[in-house]
Amino acid sequence: MFDKIIRTKAEILKALAHPTRIKILESLRVGERCVCEIIDELNVEQSNVSQHLAVLKKLDIVNFRKDGLRVIYEVKHKEIFEILILLDSLISSQIEENVAILGGLKQKRAKSS
Amino acid sequence: MFDKIIRTKAEILKALAHPTRIKILESLRVGERCVCEIIDELNVEQSNVSQHLAVLKKLDIVNFRKDGLRVIYEVKHKEIFEILILLDSLISSQIEENVAILGGLKQKRAKSS
DNA sequence: ATAAATTATTTTAATATTATAATATAAATA
DNA sequence: TATTTATATTATAATATTAAAATAATTTAT
Numbered sequence: 001m002f003d004k005i006i007r008t009k010a011e012i013l014k015a016l017a018h019p020t021r022i023k024i025l026e027s028l029r030v031g032e033r034c035v036c037e038i039i040d041e042l043n044v045e046q047s048n049v050s051q052h053l054a055v056l057k058k059l060d061i062v063n064f065r066k067d068g069l070r071v072i073y074e075v076k077h078k079e080i081f082e083i084l085i086l087l088d089s090l091i092s093s094q095i096e097e098n099v100a101i102l103g104g105l106k107q108k109r110a111k112s113s
Numbered sequence: 114m115f116d117k118i119i120r121t122k123a124e125i126l127k128a129l130a131h132p133t134r135i136k137i138l139e140s141l142r143v144g145e146r147c148v149c150e151i152i153d154e155l156n157v158e159q160s161n162v163s164q165h166l167a168v169l170k171k172l173d174i175v176n177f178r179k180d181g182l183r184v185i186y187e188v189k190h191k192e193i194f195e196i197l198i199l200l201d202s203l204i205s206s207q208i209e210e211n212v213a214i215l216g217g218l219k220q221k222r223a224k225s226s
Numbered sequence: 227a228t229a230a231a232t233t234a235t236t237t238t239a240a241t242a243t244t245a246t247a248a249t250a251t252a253a254a255t256a
Numbered sequence: 257t258a259t260t261t262a263t264a265t266t267a268t269a270a271t272a273t274t275a276a277a278a279t280a281a282t283t284t285a286t
Contacts, residue, residue: 003132006139009200010132017126018274019119026119035233048275050234060207069232069283079203083196087122090192094173131244148263161245163264182253182262 015059020044021052022084024073028062029081034070128172133157134165135197141175142194147183 016022023042027033033041039049053073056062061080064073075081129135136155140146146154152162166186169175174193177186188194 005201005204006132006135008204009135009197010130012200012203013126013130013135014273017123017130019116019123022119022122022126036231039232045276046233047235047277051275054234066233066283071233077203077206079199079206083199084122086192086196086199087125088118090125090190091118091121093190093192127243149261152262158246159263160247160265164245167264179253179263182260184263 012059012061015055015061016080016083018052018055020048021056024049024052024056025061025075025080025084028073028075029084032072032074034067034072036070038073125172125174128168128174129193129196131165131168133161134169137162137165137169138174138188138193138197141186141188142197145185145187147180147185149183151186 016025020042024038027038027041035046035049035053038053039046042049053062053064057064061076062073063076064071066072129138133155137151140151140154148159148162148166151166152159155162166175166177169186170177174189175186176189177184179185
């Protein structure tokens with residue numbers, strides 16, 4: 001039941017799941033950007049940026065419009081940014097946990113010495 | 114800068130980006146579950162469920178504890194569920210947009226006939 | 227029309243992911 | 257101890273993703 005939706009979720013997540021594509025999206029957090037700006041900002045090959053933008057386009061994550069030679073992209077839905085923010089929060093929690101575990105270990109060693 | 118964090122984000126997203134793993138996580142939304150329950154619920158091969166759980170374990174997305182023969186899993190951080198909810202909301206928006214576009218097309222055809 | 231600038235597409239080789247099948251491990255029980 | 261039950265691991269073949277290179281397409285300017 002709702003298998004189609006689950007598959008779509010997986011596809012969207014897969015589209016997000018690449019360092020370069022995450023960098024592109026974070027670069028679009030402040031608003032529209034042309035491909036040339038993204039290329040400059042990320043220091044990635046033009047054709048590679050284009051390929052990654054194609055992945056984001058295919059999943060309807062970004063919009064684009066042409067302005068002369070330039071092509072200007074933007075993120076279509078705020079949820080994308082919210083997901084990236086949640087990931088920050090998740091990673092912070094994970095790091096905090098590891099710090100706590102490490103603290104516990106140190107205490108144990110101190111006691112048993 | 115912060116390249117390590119971006120790569121970690123990508124890895125977590127990749128771990129989420131599979132239909133079976135999404136189903137596992139949604140099955141864990143109500144709380145802990147043993148592997149056997151997950152297998153029953155999802156109708157997926159045991160070894161395959163185990164492999165997918167290993168992916169989630171590796172990225173610190175789930176916790177597990179043993180109880181006799183059973184192994185009981187749970188999702189570690191609420192952010193995971195929040196991400197899945199945001200995906201629902203995103204997909205709803207996408208569908209609504211397509212409906213609107215379709216409506217516009219229909220109106221155009223009606224006028225020009 | 228030609229050239230230059232910007233972006234997109236295609237091809238390819240390397241690498242990663244996947245499901246399935248077979249095997250292994252570990253705990254409970256007979 | 258042998259068997260059964262629940263879960264994990266490993267091997268493998270099929271498929272997908274990736275970056276890089278080459279090429280194409282489109283718009284502007286000369």
